[in-house]
Amino acid sequence: MKFExxxxxxxxxxxxxxxxxxxxxxxxxxxxxxSNRREGISDKCPKTEEELINIIDSCADKVNKLSDMKDGLNWSMEIGDLELI
Known part of the structure; x- marks a missing residue:
């Protein structure tokens, strides 16, 4: 099977x-x-507020890195600048 x-x-x-x-x-x-925890609404989440903030920050960093990677691939597709090794 051959792919372009x-x-x-x-x-x-x-x-x-x-x-x-x-x-x-x-x-x-x-x-x-x-948000629920800060408003006093009971939830079933075992994580602390600090852990939730860390999850948000960590996932946001990963999304940003993946977005940069995706943009780089899209750019490479547009100009045809990428080669398979």
Whole structure:
């Protein structure tokens, strides 16, 4: 089976986007738990407020790195500058 480089890059960017989406779900969930906790609403989350903040920060960093990687791949696809080794 033979793939074109641009086809492989498209699959790679889809995978990166899927990872970004998963991290965004984690961020939103942690933000919701944190917001509920600060409003005094009971939740079933065993994490402390500090742990939730760390999760949000860590996932946001990962999303930013993945976004940069995705942008780099998209840019490489546009100019055809990437070679497979």
């Amino acid at each position: 480089l641009t086809e492989l890059l498209k699959y790679a960017t889809k995978g990166i986007q899927a990872d970004m989406d998963n991290y965004m779900v984690k961020i939103k969930r942690a933000e919701r738990y944190l």
